Amino acid sequence: MAHIKPADIERESMNILTAELTARGMVLEGETEAVVKRVIHTTADFDYAENLRFTPQAVARGVEALRGGVVVTDTHMALSGVSKPALARLGGTARCFMADPETAEQAKAAGSTRAAAAVLRAEAEVPAAILAVGNAPTALLRIAERMEAGWRPALVIGVPVGFVNVVESKERIWEVCTRLGVPAIVSLGRKGGSNVAAAICNALLYTAAGLLDPSSRN
Amino acid sequence: MAHIKPADIERESMNILTAELTARGMVLEGETEAVVKRVIHTTADFDYAENLRFTPQAVARGVEALRGGVVVTDTHMALSGVSKPALARLGGTARCFMADPETAEQAKAAGSTRAAAAVLRAEAEVPAAILAVGNAPTALLRIAERMEAGWRPALVIGVPVGFVNVVESKERIWEVCTRLGVPAIVSLGRKGGSNVAAAICNALLYTAAGLLDPSSRN
Numbered sequence: 001m002a003h004i005k006p007a008d009i010e011r012e013s014m015n016i017l018t019a020e021l022t023a024r025g026m027v028l029e030g031e032t033e034a035v036v037k038r039v040i041h042t043t044a045d046f047d048y049a050e051n052l053r054f055t056p057q058a059v060a061r062g063v064e065a066l067r068g069g070v071v072v073t074d075t076h077m078a079l080s081g082v083s084k085p086a087l088a089r090l091g092g093t094a095r096c097f098m099a100d101p102e103t104a105e106q107a108k109a110a111g112s113t114r115a116a117a118a119v120l121r122a123e124a125e126v127p128a129a130i131l132a133v134g135n136a137p138t139a140l141l142r143i144a145e146r147m148e149a150g151w152r153p154a155l156v157i158g159v160p161v162g163f164v165n166v167v168e169s170k171e172r173i174w175e176v177c178t179r180l181g182v183p184a185i186v187s188l189g190r191k192g193g194s195n196v197a198a199a200i201c202n203a204l205l206y207t208a209a210g211l212l213d214p215s216s217r218n
Numbered sequence: 219m220a221h222i223k224p225a226d227i228e229r230e231s232m233n234i235l236t237a238e239l240t241a242r243g244m245v246l247e248g249e250t251e252a253v254v255k256r257v258i259h260t261t262a263d264f265d266y267a268e269n270l271r272f273t274p275q276a277v278a279r280g281v282e283a284l285r286g287g288v289v290v291t292d293t294h295m296a297l298s299g300v301s302k303p304a305l306a307r308l309g310g311t312a313r314c315f316m317a318d319p320e321t322a323e324q325a326k327a328a329g330s331t332r333a334a335a336a337v338l339r340a341e342a343e344v345p346a347a348i349l350a351v352g353n354a355p356t357a358l359l360r361i362a363e364r365m366e367a368g369w370r371p372a373l374v375i376g377v378p379v380g381f382v383n384v385v386e387s388k389e390r391i392w393e394v395c396t397r398l399g400v401p402a403i404v405s406l407g408r409k410g411g412s413n414v415a416a417a418i419c420n421a422l423l424y425t426a427a428g429l430l431d432p433s434s435r436n
Contacts, residue, residue, distance in 0.1 A: 006331065009383065012381070012382045013381040013382050016381040041380070042379065043409070044379050044410075075298075077295055077298040080295040081412070162231055162262060163231040164230045190262035191262045193260065194295075198295070
């Protein structure tokens with residue numbers, strides 16, 4: 001194996017997975033293509049070409065919201081995976097409320113999970129955030145509940161992974177977001193994860209960077 | 219959906235995936251079972267029941283190495299995913315050299331990737347570490363090269379994900395580890411990731427905790 005530059009490896013990876021998508025007869029639509037490809041790049045799992053769902057113009061609206069916006073993740077792992085340099089170039093920031101002592105206190109007082117308490121903090125402190133949920137179905141359920149009460153986050157990325165309450169939580173957030181006209185990107189079924197949540201944020205960031213400077217990404 | 223405690227959700231998740239493994243005729247062997255199940259729990263991807271490879275007693279030796287040992291990850295995302303409380307209970311610590319300015323300088327001076335430079339720092343600073351590689355094939359290749367030169371880390375977890383050099387890097391580390399008698403856990407094929415690397419570390423940590431206190435995990 002010759003020494004290859006990371007940027008060349010990424011370009012070659014995208015070429016390979018694009019060719020395989022075509023060979024499998026999987027057609028990606030317009031603005032969703034960059035997101036689906038980056039998730040497959042992150043997981044090597046072509047199931048995401050079929051299980052990711054986007055509300056109309058979710059990508060365009062997510063990209064807009066990133067400029068000077070705030071990404072809120074439900075795990076520190078997803079937070080770690082979001083490209084901070086790319087986000088900073090757009091004037092954006094990223095936060096995770098999960099491990100704050102204040103969140104733990106509020107969860108204890110309310111008898112809720114920390115994930116659900118963290119959602120209330122996001123609503124109170126950064127109501128126009130992009131919410132990236134890769135782990136906690138209870139976070140998605142709380143977001144849905146608060147949206148019914150009037151909250152309108154900029155974008156909901158709903159991609160928890162797992163075997164209990166996960167499928168239902170994603171169906172619920174999808175129904176609420178489509179009904180209330182809030183942009184959403186959701187992986188239906190069991191699959192997802194903090195890595196998938198971060199990959200979707202990064203795909204939006206790179207798309208935004210490409211719009212600012214088309215030569216910056218291939 | 220009723221409110222269910224996280225520990226109950228995890229138990230129920232493990233029951234569901236165990237039943238599905240049985241239904242699919244997938245039989246897991248002894249000490250590897252906890253690791254494979256945790257990776258499937260993290261990814262909802264049953265492919266890991268077939269692509270994870272373990273050298274003999276890799277789990278037992280990894281568990282031993284965690285007591286007072288050091289886990290070195292190749293990404294901050296994997297580092298974030300390793301359970302710090304579980305690790306601290308065993309007197310262990312976790313590190314990632316990737317983002318250190320010193321690593322960047324050494325990579326520049328050597329004309330290598332930062333991932334490869336980070337491996338040299340691990341060898342120099344924590345030679346008996348558990349190496350958890352979820353992202354960079356160049357890290358695995360550098361580990362293989364240094365093992366040929368005499369290095370003997372405690373355990374190599376080789377689970378990068380991707381389309382270029384990834385399959386080859388995992389086949390190479392597997393060959394070197396098996397030939398030199400170094401414990402290894404490798405996901406053959408394209409799949410893996412920082413989340414998988416962290417899940418394997420956590421499975422070892424929980425196995426170790428269970429050995430110390432069998433009532434602590436189900």
